[in-house]
Amino acid sequence: MNSRSRLHRALVATAAVAAVSGFIGAASAQEADDDRLDNAWADVVVDQEPILTEAQFAKLNNLAFQAAATKICDGYDLDQNKFAEGLSDATYPAPDGLSEDEMKQWETAVYFRLGTTYGLFLAEGNAKPDDFCTSADDLKADSSVPNVWK
Amino acid sequence: MARAVVGVTAIVGLLCMALSSTSTPAVAKNNAGAVVGGLLAGAVIGAAVASAVKHPKKIYVKEPPPPSKWSNAYSPKAGITCYPVQQACYKANGAYNANWTWKVYAK
Numbered sequence: 001m002n003s004r005s006r007l008h009r010a011l012v013a014t015a016a017v018a019a020v021s022g023f024i025g026a027a028s029a030q031e032a033d034d035d036r037l038d039n040a041w042a043d044v045v046v047d048q049e050p051i052l053t054e055a056q057f058a059k060l061n062n063l064a065f066q067a068a069a070t071k072i073c074d075g076y077d078l079d080q081n082k083f084a085e086g087l088s089d090a091t092y093p094a095p096d097g098l099s100e101d102e103m104k105q106w107e108t109a110v111y112f113r114l115g116t117t118y119g120l121f122l123a124e125g126n127a128k129p130d131d132f133c134t135s136a137d138d139l140k141a142d143s144s145v146p147n148v149w150k
Numbered sequence: 151m152a153r154a155v156v157g158v159t160a161i162v163g164l165l166c167m168a169l170s171s172t173s174t175p176a177v178a179k180n181n182a183g184a185v186v187g188g189l190l191a192g193a194v195i196g197a198a199v200a201s202a203v204k205h206p207k208k209i210y211v212k213e214p215p216p217p218s219k220w221s222n223a224y225s226p227k228a229g230i231t232c233y234p235v236q237q238a239c240y241k242a243n244g245a246y247n248a249n250w251t252w253k254v255y256a257k
Contacts, residue, residue: 035244042219045236049198058237058255062248108194124246131245139248146252 035128051109059090068121073133082148
């Protein structure tokens with residue numbers, strides 16, 4: 001198996017596991033008046049290793065949200081070039097001084113976090129699609145915030 | 151360092167395929183590489199998941215409630231709550247708000 005197919009399969013598997021985990025955790029995690037999966041997010045982020053800066057994590061959150069919106073909301077498609085630039089921006093700069101193996105581990109950790117975040121947004125969005133897609137509309141309407149949709 | 155460390159076009163293409171659905175995994179050719187790659191990925195994923203394992207512990211006295219994971223959440227604007235631990239902002243109804251996430255954390 002080449003590295004492309006390995007990465008592809010790993011990401012798909014990660015996203016699937018995260019999505020399923022998000023749905024399973026939804027009932028117990030969700031506040032009664034809140035779409036946000038508080039406890040599921042806490043399990044992901046509270047002891048997250050600092051593989052990215054605060055700004056990089058935020059950019060990765062927005063990429064995952066937009067990817068999830070393409071699945072849940074009508075009229076949204078990812079623009080591959082914009083997504084490429086967005087992911088590049090979200091992960092730059094990479095940590096300095098890593099060996100080749102350490103760099104692979106870092107990349108894997110970044111993809112794992114992206115896939116997990118994507119899965120949690122899928123869970124939140126599918127639980128309350130109207131609210132979720134209104135947020136997507138808000139992003140698309142705000143020219144001061146970049147998006148990666150067509 | 152080149153800007154596109156992770157966001158190289160080939161990888162992004164795969165990500166887009168994964169996030170947009172339909173594609174078929176390639177046929178395996180180099181199993182040794184797969185094993186090494188699998189070990190690396192497995193180590194990372196295992197480490198990420200292991201911290202979530204909850205071990206039973208003996209309780210001698212009633213413990214105080216743990217501090218809230220979101221105690222440092224704050225509101226930059228009425229109806230918006232931002233969670234520094236998550237680097238994310240949400241609306242009052244709990245829907246993710248990408249606009250404020252960008253303005254507060256990514257700008």
